[in-house]
Amino acid sequence: MSISLTFALMDAPYESSRTVTALRLIDIAARRGYDLKIFAYEGAVALAYKDQAAHANIVHKHDIEEENHPLPHKWIESLHETAVQHKGSIEWVNCDICGDERGIDNYVECTRGGTHVDFWQFVSSTDNTLVIGTTTT
Amino acid sequence: MSNYMLILSCGPSEGRFHRAEEMARMLRNQGHETTLFLVQNATLAARPSPAGKPLQDLTSQGISVLADEFSLKERGILPAQMAHEISPASLDLVVDALAAGHKVLWE
Structure with missing residues (x-):
């Protein structure tokens, strides 16, 4: 039987290295074939926001691709x-x-909306949980 | 007794840093196997320095102190520049701890 883990994320994108470390942990677990449950809470809901757009960098004279x-x-x-x-x-x-608080509802298709009940069910049904709180509390 | 892993991500000038150090000491005093895993700016404390000294002292109490190899590389800290009490480690160890059912807390 596969190992199952829950991760709770709370930081918004581009604001904290915690998110990068969290995604590294999820990547390691994914490469092991684990069953993973992720609950994106507070600012972390913006991680899956589909309307994020790449941009050029005028200062460095880079176009979007560069x-x-x-x-x-x-x-x-x-x-x-x-x-x-x-x-x-x-x-x-x-x-x-x-998401409602932040006006975010357009998520990538591989994610879905949910409630705290989902988080409770994730924690109850998986082998272990890691909560990665915000840097501001 | 339980196995605890505390993940510390902030630098030595932040309050959370000392809270994690204190928590690790308390858990160990209660007889728990305790590991402190440094990531991100916390790895700055892996160098021999007054700021990192409290973490180095933890090892004498039987607490393992590990530092994420990737975070060390990002900050230009070479293994040879680290305090000998602290070992570089792969982030895989955190997933190992979770999979083994250890109590993993991120300070």
Whole structure:
């Protein structure tokens, strides 16, 4: 039986290295074929926001392609592909209340909206949980 | 007794840094196997320095102190520049701890 883990994320994209470290952890677990449950809470709901757009960098005279600006929603899609390739899974839930507060509802298709009940069910049904709180509390 | 892993991501000038150090000490005093895993700016404390000294002292109490190799590289800290009490480690160890059912807390 596969190992299952829950991760709770809280930081908004582009604001904290915690998010990058968290995604590295999820990537490691995905490569092991684990079944992963991710609950994106508070600002972290914006990680899966589909309207994130790459931009050029005028200061460095880079066009969009040269700048190759990272987009977290692309990382999330890539993590899903990694999990599937390794016969694992990722169920990624974005907190609906947090999304409503921030006007965010256009998520990449490999994620869905949900509530705290999802988080409770994730914690109850998986082998272990890591909560990665915000840097501001 | 339980196995605890504390993940510390902030630098030595922040309050959370000392809170994690204190928590690690308390857990160890209660008899728990305790590991402190440094990531991001916390790895700055892996160098021999007054700021990192409290972490180095933890190892004498039986607490393992590890530093994420990737975070060390990002900050230009070479293994040879690290305090000998602290070891470089792969982030895989955190996933190992989670998979083994250890209590993993991110300060």
